[in-house]
Amino acid sequence: MTKLKPILIWSVIAIIGASAISGIALNRGEHINALWFIAAALCVYAIGFRFYSAWIAATVLAVDASRATPAERLDNGHDFTPTNRWVVFGHHFAAIAGPGPLVGPTLAAQFGYLPGTLWILFGSVLGGCVQDMVTLFFSTRRDARSLGQMARDELGLIGGTAALIATFAIMIILIAVLGLVVVNAMKHSPWATFTVAATIPIAIIVGLYMRYWRPGNILEASALGVVLLLLAVGGGGFVDHHAVLRVWFDHEGLTLAWWVMAYGFAAAILPVWLLLAPRDYLSTYMKLGTICLLAFAIILLQPQVKMPALTPFIDGTGPIFGGQLFPFVFITIACGAISGFHSLVSSGTTPKLLANERDIAMIGYGGMLLESFVAMMAMVAASVLEPGVYFAINSSAGIVGKEAADAVAKISSWGFPVTVEQMHALAQEMGETTFVCQNRWRAVLSCGYGEYFW
Amino acid sequence: MLQDMLGNLWPKMAETSWQPSALICSALVVSGWGYFLYIGVIDPNGGVNILWPLFGIANQMLAAIALSVATGILIKSGKLKYAWVTGAPLLWLVIITSTASWQKLTSSDTRIGFFAGANDLAEKLATGVLPPEKAAIAPQLIFNMHLDGYITMIFASLLWLIVLDMLRISARFFNR
Structure with missing residues (x-):
């Protein structure tokens, strides 16, 4: 009898999940409530975590809770330190969650909501989470060695060397593209630029505070950091409306790119505790806060999804990027479903902090589930826009034409009606409310990248 | 690193x-x-549009590398019957990254193929249909598209090398 209750609960979760997914997949014509997306995601994640990750941990990997981890055996109080599992989870999540899960789904929504949604759900549960988790496990069993080094040790000379070179070269490209997203977010946006610039002195203050002024007082230091961060976000709004200050933070992309490079070099040669560690720490709060806010917003507002399940652009003529549904939906949505970048984190800092092998499923599998959830919300955010408006915002000017009237005519001809008035109204709104959100969003988005630039 | x-x-x-x-x-x-x-x-088009596919391909290939290392380790430690846990996503990633790289390299659609895009731009530059401000940066863009194309090619070959090497090593354990 004691076993009956969990069986019942999980059956209910499975039924809700299955009906939410079939509702999303089979719905045609009508608008559906965005809440279904959240329900489908949560049920799939819960089942994946409870059953698949537990099975992988117990049977495939044979996780051993009594085995000493590298953090315990090689504890040096510096980079190897056994750490509370929630803190490790926070670190891990902050490091894997970049701009990727937000940009990808937004672009891929040109195919309609369905392909992206299914790929985010099943790609993460069966692929991405598994990758993060097994990499974390194997690295933990090998003294927290990096992926490239593991490949070198486990594969042959040719494959191993190829893996080392590829890992490094790919990392260079990934950092560059992430940097590009940051630069684009700050371009001619004094608000975003100010907030991002402000995080650097804030991180240094927090770093000094934890090291010299009140060592060990993590709670105080984080409270101080969070308050200063919120002030910086608010201050960005002030700067944005200030005639003189505005000019100081309003820059061309190229200028910002040079600054980002200078920052990257400085961050790499300064001591980690001064800039990188506190910045990484603060950005965790920012990211978790944003995610909670977004989730609450969707639950409270319950917006209708207006994007069709599939658009005609699956044939490769999409206005946002060229290419057919297969394989480009799977390439475009990388970070929200499966992301190689995470394997660098899972074989980098995380195994050096892990206190018990038992927590591998929670940190590796669970961390990726949370990121997948972020991608899901980005997908919802793109799909609740009127499709015409979505295409008007995101299409490249070369396809739809530079003049508003041309663009509107072209987009409407695809069967996604949008009017010039709508765009003007939107631009107006953008100037007031949406713009505020967008700026804040950009600022938050940009805050988390410090840790990638080394 | x-x-x-x-x-x-x-x-x-x-x-x-x-x-x-x-x-x-x-x-x-x-x-x-x-x-x-x-x-x-x-890049006047914002850069993200051209670089994002390269980012996606590179990121998925890195995932494939991680999964092949994991699959290799699983097989080497005698867990062949569980190798599908990492092997199935690996297979899928190899399929999509190879298809995507192939299309990015050989497609004649100027919006998909890196080389097709470069040739198209070079032709426009030569015939002088580009406005002056675009013509000034066009050589750089053409070079970049070629560079992106070659990078994709190198990544794809490296990935295949790694996967094949993993299979070679695994086969040795499988036969034993």
Whole structure:
């Protein structure tokens, strides 16, 4: 009898999940409530975590809770330190969650909501989470060695060397593209630029505070950091409306790119505790806060999804990027479903902090589930826009034409009606409310990248 | 990370506390990603549109590398019957990254193929239909598209090398 209750609960979760997914997949014509997306995601994640990750941990990997981890055996109080599992989870999540899960789904929504949604759900549960988790496990069993080094040790000379070179070269490209997203977010946006610039002195203050002024007082230091961060976000709004200050933070992309490079070099040669560690720490709060806010917003507002399940652009003529549904939906949505970048984190800092092998499923599998959830919300955010408006915002000017009237005519001809008035109204709104959100969003988005630039 | 890698060739480079090595490696790494950041920023179309597919392909290939290492380890430790847990996503990633790279390299659609895009732009430049401000940066863009194409090619070949090597090593264990 004691076993009956969990069986019942999980059956209910499975039924809700299955009906939410079939509702999303089979719905045609009508608008559906965005809440279904959240329900489908949560049920799939819960089942994946409870059953698949537990099975992988117990049977495939044979996780051993009594085995000493590298953090315990090689504890040096510096980079190897056994750490509370929630803190490790926070670190891990902050490091894997970049701009990727937000940009990808937004672009891929040109195919309609369905392909992206299914790929985010099943790609993460069966692929991405598994990758993060097994990499974390194997690295933990090998003294927290990096992926490239593991490949070198486990594969042959040719494959191993190829893996080392590829890992490094790919990392260079990934950092560059992430940097590009940051630069684009700050371009001619004094608000975003100010907030991002402000995080650097804030991180240094927090770093000094934890090291010299009140060592060990993590709670105080984080409270101080969070308050200063919120002030910086608010201050960005002030700067944005200030005639003189505005000019100081309003820059061309190229200028910002040079600054980002200078920052990257400085961050790499300064001591980690001064800039990188506190910045990484603060950005965790920012990211978790944003995610909670977004989730609450969707639950409270319950917006209708207006994007069709599939658009005609699956044939490769999409206005946002060229290419057919297969394989480009799977390439475009990388970070929200499966992301190689995470394997660098899972074989980098995380195994050096892990206190018990038992927590591998929670940190590796669970961390990726949370990121997948972020991608899901980005997908919802793109799909609740009127499709015409979505295409008007995101299409490249070369396809739809530079003049508003041309663009509107072209987009409407695809069967996604949008009017010039709508765009003007939107631009107006953008100037007031949406713009505020967008700026804040950009600022938050940009805050988390410090840790990638080394 | 570069320090780690160079340490395979020259052990002293791997000492993170050795200042010259740290400085040189940081400078090398920053100029590496800085260059791509630079070409992305000067791209008049925003850069993300061209670089995002490269980002996606590179990211998925890295995932494939991680999964092949994991699959290799599973097979080597005698867990062949569970190898599908990482092997199935690996297979899927190899299929999609190979297809995507193939299309990015050979497609004649100027919006998909890197080389087709470069040729198209070169032709427009030669016939003088581009407005002057676009013509000024066109040579750089053409070079970038070629570069992106070659990078995709190198990544795809490296991935296949790794996967094949993993299969070769696994086969040895399988036969035993």
